[in-house]
Amino acid sequence: xxxxxxxxxxxxxxxxxxxxxxxxxxxxxxxxxxxxxxxxxxxxxxxxxxxxxxxxxxxxxxxxxxxxxxxxxxxxxxxxxxxxxxxxxxxxxxxxxxxxxxxxxxxxxxxxxxxxxxxxxxxxxxxxxxxxxxxxxxxxxxxxxxxxxxxxxxxxxxxxxxxxxxxxxxxxxxxxxxxxxxxxxxxxxxxxxxxxxxxxxxxxxxxxxxxxxxxxxxxxxxxxxxxxxxxxxxxxxxxxxxxxxxxxxxxxxxxxxxxxxxxxxxxxxxxxxxxxxxxxxxxxxxxxxxxxxxxxxxxxxxxxxxxxxxxxxxxxxx
Amino acid sequence: xxxxxxxxxxxxxxxxxxxxxxxxxxxxxxxxxxxxxxxxxxxxxxxxxxxxxxxxxxxxxxxxxxxxxxxxxxxxxxxxxxxxxxxxxxxxxxxxxxxxxxxxxxxxxxxxxxxxxxxxxxxxxxxxxxxxxxxxxxxxxxxxxxxxxxxxxxxxxxxxxxxxxxxxxxxxxxxxxxxxxxxxxxxxxxxxxxxxxxxxxxxxxxxxxxxxxxxxxxxxxxxxxxxxxxxxxxxxxxxxxxxxxxxxxxxxxxxxxxxxxxxxxxxxxxxxxxxxxxxxxxxxxxxxxxxxxxxxxxxxxxxxxxxxxxxxxxxxxxxxxxxxxxxxxxxxxxxxxxxxxxxxxxxxxxxxxxxxxx
Numbered sequence: 001x002x003x004x005x006x007x008x009x010x011x012x013x014x015x016x017x018x019x020x021x022x023x024x025x026x027x028x029x030x031x032x033x034x035x036x037x038x039x040x041x042x043x044x045x046x047x048x049x050x051x052x053x054x055x056x057x058x059x060x061x062x063x064x065x066x067x068x069x070x071x072x073x074x075x076x077x078x079x080x081x082x083x084x085x086x087x088x089x090x091x092x093x094x095x096x097x098x099x100x101x102x103x104x105x106x107x108x109x110x111x112x113x114x115x116x117x118x119x120x121x122x123x124x125x126x127x128x129x130x131x132x133x134x135x136x137x138x139x140x141x142x143x144x145x146x147x148x149x150x151x152x153x154x155x156x157x158x159x160x161x162x163x164x165x166x167x168x169x170x171x172x173x174x175x176x177x178x179x180x181x182x183x184x185x186x187x188x189x190x191x192x193x194x195x196x197x198x199x200x201x202x203x204x205x206x207x208x209x210x211x212x213x214x215x216x217x218x219x220x221x222x223x224x225x226x227x228x229x230x231x232x233x234x235x236x237x238x239x240x241x242x243x244x245x246x247x248x249x250x251x252x253x254x255x256x257x258x259x260x261x262x263x264x265x266x267x268x269x270x271x272x273x274x275x276x277x278x279x280x281x282x283x284x285x286x287x288x289x290x291x292x293x294x295x296x297x298x299x300x301x302x303x304x305x306x307x308x309x310x311x312x313x314x315x316x317x318x
Numbered sequence: 319x320x321x322x323x324x325x326x327x328x329x330x331x332x333x334x335x336x337x338x339x340x341x342x343x344x345x346x347x348x349x350x351x352x353x354x355x356x357x358x359x360x361x362x363x364x365x366x367x368x369x370x371x372x373x374x375x376x377x378x379x380x381x382x383x384x385x386x387x388x389x390x391x392x393x394x395x396x397x398x399x400x401x402x403x404x405x406x407x408x409x410x411x412x413x414x415x416x417x418x419x420x421x422x423x424x425x426x427x428x429x430x431x432x433x434x435x436x437x438x439x440x441x442x443x444x445x446x447x448x449x450x451x452x453x454x455x456x457x458x459x460x461x462x463x464x465x466x467x468x469x470x471x472x473x474x475x476x477x478x479x480x481x482x483x484x485x486x487x488x489x490x491x492x493x494x495x496x497x498x499x500x501x502x503x504x505x506x507x508x509x510x511x512x513x514x515x516x517x518x519x520x521x522x523x524x525x526x527x528x529x530x531x532x533x534x535x536x537x538x539x540x541x542x543x544x545x546x547x548x549x550x551x552x553x554x555x556x557x558x559x560x561x562x563x564x565x566x567x568x569x570x571x572x573x574x575x576x577x578x579x580x581x582x583x584x585x586x587x588x589x590x591x592x593x594x595x596x597x598x599x600x601x602x603x604x605x606x607x608x609x610x611x612x613x614x615x616x617x618x619x620x621x622x623x624x625x626x627x628x629x630x631x632x633x634x635x636x637x638x639x640x641x642x643x644x645x646x647x648x649x650x651x652x653x654x655x656x657x658x659x660x661x662x663x664x665x666x667x668x669x670x671x672x673x674x675x676x
Contacts, residue, residue, distance in 0.1 A: 002439050003450045093415055095424040096434050153452065255453035307452040316443055316455060 003308045005097050006157045008090040010303070012106075012130060013161030015086040015087035018053075019080045020138040021169045025051075025129040026070050026080075028202040033063055035195055051176040052078050053168070067127060080134055081113045099148040102141065134197065154255050158248040160303065161185040163240040163247070168296040170237055174227055175289035197223055204235045224276040224285060237292060238273040245270045245298065255307070262302035269295045326624070327400050329500040332462075333392070333621040334634075337529070339600035346530050346615060348597075350515070352507040353499060354464050356619050357634045359422035359656070362387060362429070364656040365632070378405050380661040384623050384632035388429030391462075395430075397624030399459045407450065413465050413481045418649075437465070441484030445492040457569055460496045461486075488605075497640055500574045509558040509592050510536070510665040532533035532597065538589035546593040547584065550577045553593045554644075555584070563647035570596055571644075600642055602655065604637060614638045616646050618658065631659035 029048060033041040040131050055074060060066035073079045082303050088110045092097060102157050113134060142162070177279045181193075189197060197218055201207040203226055213230070214222050230236040247268045252258045269292070281288045334355030336348040365384055369376060392408070399406035412423040412438050425436035440458065447627050463470060469479040473489035489495045505511070513534040516527045535542040535553075546553055549595040550569055557565035567580045584591050601612035619633035635655040636646035644653040 001452045002433055002435060003452055004436065004439050005433075006452050049576070089415075096427040159505070247670060252453070257453070310454075312455070315450075 001097075001153045001157075003310075005094050006153070007308045009097065009154050009157040010161040011303045012087045012090035012094070013158040015083045015090065016106075016163040017142060017165040018078070019083035019087070020135055021166070022070060022078065022080050023131045023134040023138075024205060025173070026067060027128065027135075027202045028199055030063065030067060030127065031132075032195060032199045036192075039126075047176055047180050050180070051169075051173045053172070054078065054237075054317065071130065083243050084110055084113050084134075094154075097154050099117065099144070100296050101144045101148045103143045105141045107139070109141065114138060136261070153251060156250050159243060159247040159252070163243040164234065164300055164303075166298055167237055167240040167244065168293050170227065170240070171289045171292040171296070172236065173203060174200070174224070174288050178220075178224070178289070179286040187219075188216055189220075194218060201227075202261070206233060206235060209233050221278060221282055224282060228281065228289075229273060229278060231274075241266065241270050241273055247285075248303075249297075251307070257306060260302070260306045262299055264275065264282045265295060265299050265302055273284060323493060324500055325400070325496060328498075328623050330506070331394050331398060331498040331623050333623070334618045335621065336531070337617045337619070338597055339463070339617075341598050342343075342483050344530075346532050347515075348532055349512060350507040351573065351618070352503045354466065355618070355620070356386060356419045356464075357618060357636075357648070359425040360534045360654045361426070361620070361630075361632055361634045361657065362653060365631060372649055379658065382631040384630050384659055387630045388426065390428040390630060391426065393434070394622040394624030394628065395460050395498065396473075398498055400493060400496065402457045407433075407449075407457060408460040408462065409433045409440075409458055411437070411465055413434055413437075413469070417464075417511070419464065432462075437479075437481045437483050440483040440486070442489050445485070445489045445494050447483065447486060447489050447495045458495060460498070463499075465498055465651050467504065468499075470501065478603040491650055505558075508624070509556055510589070513592065519533040519598050532594050535593040537584055537591040537593060541589055542593075543584070548580060550581060554596050554597060555593045556579055558590055558592060563645045563650040563652075566601065568596060568644060571642075580588055596644070597639075599646075602635070602637065604639075604653075604655075606639070607642075611641065613641070614644050614646065615655065633657050 029044065033044055036044070039260060041063060042060070045060045045063065046064075049060070054077070056069075056078065058069070060069065067077050069079060072087070074082050076082060084106075086105050091103060091106045095103060111146075113130075145155070145158060149158075177196075181196060183193070183197075197206060197220060201210050201218075201223060206227060206313045210218075210223070211227050215224060226233065226236065228237050231238045231242060233239055248263050248266050252260060252263055332355060334351040334357065335574055336351065336453055337345045338348045341347055361384060379509045382472075394408060395408050397566050399408070408430075409432055410427045412420060412434055414420070417423070420561075420659045424434055433449065435449055435458075441448055441450065441455075443455075447461070449458050465481050468476045469513045470482045471484065472479045472482050475482070486495070486497075487501070490497050510529065513536060514556075519525060519527045535546050536557075537543045537546060546555070550567070551572070553569045555567040555569070559568070567576060569577070585649040599614040599616060602614040602615045606613070615635050615637050617633050617635050619629055623629075624627045634650065635657045637646060637653045637655055638646045639651055639653045648654070
C-alpha cells in the first residue's frame, strides 16, 4: 500500500473519532450544565477546552458560544464540522481504496454537518438532534467500514487511527477531570459531584456499562478503574491500546517489519495496562494519564517513521 | 523522443477520436485526441445509471456491454511492460484531487485494481522508478499517466512543476519504465496536422482512410486564407493549439465585432488558424426542463492499442446542452449520454406511430 494512502486512511479515521468524541462530550455537558448555576457552567466549559488536543486561544462567553464553536464553526480546527470536513478530504484522496458505501456514508455525514448553519435560536433547539445524529453517522461509518472493506492493511490503518485518537482523547478528558475536580478516593459522592462524575462516564458512553459492572454506586476509584483498566469496554483506554497493539502486529506482519519502534511502544503501554492495578495508579492518576497521552503521541510518530515518512535510503537498502 | 525505443512502437495506447454525423448520415472525423483523452469514465457511469433508471429498455434490445473497459485497458497497459518484468507493477499517475478529471482517475484505478499515485509517491533511483509504500519501496514498471507532458518531469520539462517525478524521463529513456501515452504525442493531434492525416494514412499504410475528415482550410495558404476571410460569417475558425472549445469562432453564431477580432488575429498569425465548414451536427432527443427537445451531439469512441487494437463497443456521446449550440465540450457546459452499440442482426422493436390527429 502507498504510504500516502495509509496516511490518509489513518487521518480520515482519527478525524471521525475526534468528531464523535467532541459530539458526545458537548451533548453530555450541555445537558449537565442545565442543572447548574451560570458561573459554575462557565468554569465547566473552560475545563472541557483543556482536554482538547490543541487547547484553542479563546474562552467561551456562554454555553451557546461554546457549542457554536465546538460544532459548526469552521474557523475552529477542533470543531465537529472541521473534523468531518478533514475526514472527507482524506477520504477523497483515497477514493479508490475505500468502498463506495464508505464514501457515500462519509458524504452523508459531511452534508449533514454542513447543512446546519442556522440561526442561533433554532440552533439551540436542534442541538441535541444534531449531535446525536452526528454520533450516529460516525458509528454508521464504522459499521459500513467493517462490513464492506477488506480487513487488510488499509483497514488496519483505519483501526489504528481510531484507537490512537480514542486513547489520547479519553486519557486527556480523564486527566483534566481528575486534576481539576476535588475527589475523594472512595467516599460516597454528594449530589453535585455525582452529576459531575456521571457526566464523565456518559462522555465516554460508559454509564450503562459501568452500572452493569459495579451497580449505580458511583465511586471515583471505580470510574478510574473502569475507564482506564477495563479490557472489555470498547471506549476504555486499555481496550483501545489492545486494538492498537493488534493492528500494529498485523501491519508489521504484512510489511515484514516486525519489532519496530511503534510495536515496542504499544507493547510496553499495553503491558502497563494489562498488569496495572487501580491501587497503584490512583495516587498519581493525572501523571499516569499524561504519560498515556504522551505515549499515544510517540506511537503516532513511530508509525510515521516506520510506514509513512521514512527516509528513502533506508527503503532502498531494505 | 529521438533515440527512445518505444515498446511495440505504440506511442498512443489510449486514443479518443471525435466523430460527427453529417447530413447524409455518414460519419466523419472531427478531431483526434492523442495526449491524455478523458471522459471514458462517463461512458461507464452513464451506462450504470441508465441500467438503473430504465432497466426495461435493455430487455428489448441486445445492447453490447462496455463494462469490460477496465480489463481491456489493464491488458493494454500490461502489454507495454518491459519484457523481462514477469509480474509488472502498473500505476495510474494523477495530478491529484484538484484536477477536474480526478473522479475518472480514481474510477479507472478501482476498475483496474491498480494503485493511483501522485508525483510525490514516486521517486527515481539509478534510472529505476519506485513508489513509496508501507512495506518500503516498490519498483514501478508501467505508468498510465494523466499528467500533461510539460509537468511530468521537472528536470526535463517545466522546472516549476510539483506534479511530476524528477528523473522520470531518464528512467523512461533507459527503458526501465513504460509511460503511456508516450511523451510528445500532442504533435499528432494538433489541429494544423489534422488536414494531412488522410495523406499520412495513404503514405504510411497504403490504405484509404475508412472515415473521411471534415473539409479543412489552412490559413497559412494565401488562396485558402482569401477564401475564408470572405466567408467568416459561414465558417468555423479554430486556433490550432487550443482545445476544450476555447479559441473558436462559429461564423453563423458570431457578432460582427467577434468576426473583426478573428480577422485581425488571422491576418497577424495565419499559420495558427484553420477553418472548417459549419457542420449541421446531428441531434439527439434530450429531456430538458420537462420537455423533449433536440440537442446537437458528437461521439467519442476510445481506442486501445497494446498487443492488439481494441475498441469497446460504446463511446462517449457529448451533448451541447444549450439550445442550438454546436459546442459539446464539457468545459463549456456540455453534457453526455449513454451510447448503445447493438449486436449485429438485432431488429429494433417495431415503431408505434401516434394515433392520427394526435
